[in-house]
Amino acid sequence: MASLAINGGAPLRTASWPGWPLFDxxxxxxxxxxxxxxxxxxxxxxxxxxxxxxxxxxxxxxxxxxxxxxxxxxxxxxxxxxxxxxxxxxxxxxxxxxxxxxxxxxxxxxxxxxxxxxxxxxxxxxxxxxxxxxxxxxxxxxxxxxxxxxxxxxxxxxxxxxxxxxxxxxxxxxxxxxxxxxxxxxxxxxxxxxxxxxxxxxxxxxxxxxxxxxxxxxxxxxxxxxxxxxxxxxxxxxxxxxxxxxxxxxxxxxxxRLEELAQKRQENGDYLAARLRELEGISPQDADARVTRSAYHLFIFRYHAEAFGGAPKERFVKALSAEGIPTSPGYKPVYQEPVFRSAPVFFPGVTSSTMVDYDRVDCPVCERLCAEEAMWFKQSMLLGTREDMDNIVAAIEKIQANSGELLA
Missing domain, CATH: 3.40.640.10 (Type I PLP-dependent aspartate aminotransferase-like (Major domain))
Structure with missing residues (x-):
């Protein structure tokens, strides 16, 4: 019998997350x-x-x-x-x-x-x-x-x-x-x-x-x-x-309410980052003493497939979302958008013969993160409780413990 929700098992969480926008x-x-x-x-x-x-x-x-x-x-x-x-x-x-x-x-x-x-x-x-x-x-x-x-x-x-x-x-x-x-x-x-x-x-x-x-x-x-x-x-x-x-x-x-909510996101975001750093295969954004406060509009983290049986990023995102933790795979490199890929781009302000071929752009770090590692949670999730943050960690632990199901 399957354990992971993506395969028909019971999701770890069924409760809703804080809504957005907030108003009164x-x-x-x-x-x-x-x-x-x-x-x-x-x-x-x-x-x-x-x-x-x-x-x-x-x-x-x-x-x-x-x-x-x-x-x-x-x-x-x-x-x-x-x-x-x-x-x-x-x-x-x-x-x-x-x-x-x-x-x-x-x-x-x-x-x-x-x-x-x-x-x-x-x-x-x-x-x-x-x-x-x-x-x-x-x-x-x-x-x-x-x-x-x-x-x-x-x-x-x-x-x-x-x-x-x-x-x-x-x-x-x-x-x-x-x-x-x-x-x-x-x-x-x-x-x-x-x-x-x-x-x-x-x-x-x-x-x-x-x-x-x-x-x-x-x-x-x-x-x-x-x-x-x-x-x-x-x-x-x-x-x-x-x-x-x-x-x-x-x-x-x-x-x-900007300052109040900013402090709430920081408290939950920093707590979640500390918890996730304890897990193998999950890397929140690097700590830096010069970052006095992140706005945490997105909680970005990296996924390392080797710690989850080699399951690709897309499969992990779907599995985590199925457990009741809404997760986005994030952006792809901007230069891979159709507006840049359809043909070399002509810039009239340069010269009549200047064309920029964005197929030649080489940003290997970005490409690896987009294809294999980077994903995020939305800011409104960080307006929840400490228990909500623990649910995120528990869901990842559940997936890791049953990582064999990700490749089934």
Whole structure:
């Protein structure tokens, strides 16, 4: 008789996990207040200004600019930082595709640098090896909310006179060496999409401490206007990327529980990581004293098949999910997405003859992790109890004890 749920056995867990999003009367009242105010657009009300001030203060930044989503924030950040058509931007291959499409949207050239196996973040050594005279910026992702090595990446950016842009779309409340992420580089970008640790269904924001950069990014978000100019006076080819007052009101309410939930995720995430390190064949992200706090938007870990009878990653993911522990196999390398694989990519900002063949990209660490090892749990699971975390460990132990069934 089968023991594993994937083969018809009883699942270890049948209880549900914490739902997402979390909301209460605060969000409801916030939306109702905007409805009744009649000031629904960003320029008509005050919720947008309130949110930007609160979000900047929360991250110890001078300036915040709200915008429609994280992709737009990245696009504006790149354009605001002076990246132009044909400029190269170093990006990680292990990330949501928006990190890379934001570069494409401004006719920049994404250059992939491999990741560290223990963190899934950009490998600073790989980054420096990719720098050319065309490189304009490094786009550092804090993957899953785990801060990238901002010390070494910052040093590389300064050495080569490059812009350092933080993709903090998964890193609300993350802290690197005592400093909130998002305002460490030249500009940081956040997302408030529905899965994020604070959300308004959709939304985004930029953070910076650079007044000139803030002015340019603000203009790009606001149709090319300036804060002191006339309404129908446009100085840049910008977009209308503004958030509505409804979204800003919801975000203000969401921020009231940001710190409480961040601490909860950290407590459970750190506990779960410690428990999993006791198991053979499971490797959570590497510990690093400089990571004051991970946002744990994703709890990323690596699976080593040899400790589970050689069962492939896909089989383990399905087995763990069947035991009542929802598990995602995660991303594949971005450069393997169809948008890059259909044909060599032409970049009009370079030269008429320049084509980039992404089939030639070689990021062996990322490819191994995606194909064989990396997987994750969603952030909402870390809002459960200590017993919930123990269930995860017990389910993995159960699968390991019956690993012969995985190959049946």
């Amino acid at each position: 009367e605060r969000e409801e009242q916030a939306v109702l207040d905007v409805v009744r105010s009649g000031a629904w657009g960003r320029n008509a009300g005050k919720k947008g200004d309130e949110f930007e001030a609160k979000f900047a203060a929360c991250h110890d930044a001078k300036y915040a600019i709200a915008c429609v989503n994280g992709t737009a924030a990245l696009e504006v950040a790149l354009r605001g930082a002076g990246v132009e058509g044909g400029d190269e931007v170093i990006v990680p291959p292990y990330t949501f595709i928006a990190t890379v499409t934001s570069v494409l949207l401004i006719n920049g050239v994404p250059v992939f640098a491999d990741i560290e196996p223990g963190t899934c973040n950009l490998d600073p050594v790989a980054v420096e090896s990719k720098i050319t005279d065309k490189t304009k910026a490094i786009l550092a992702v804090h993957i899953g909310g785990r801060p990238a090595d901002m010390e070494r990446l910052g040093a590389i950016a300064r050495k080569h006179n490059l812009r350092l842009i933080e993709d903090a779309c998964q890193a609300h409340g993350a802290i690197w060496n005592g400093t909130k992420v998002g305002a460490i580089g030249d500009v940081g970008c956040f997302s408030f999409q529905a899965s994020k640790n604070i959300n308004a269904g959709e939304g985004g924001a930029l953070l910076t401490n650079d007044a000139a950069l803030e002015e340019r990014c603000w203009s790009l978000v606001n149709c090319g206007r300036t804060k002191t100019g006339q309404w129908y006076e446009h100085h840049l080819p910008g977009w209308n990327y503004r958030l509505s007052e409804f979204q800003c009101a919801i975000l203000l309410a969401q921020m009231e």
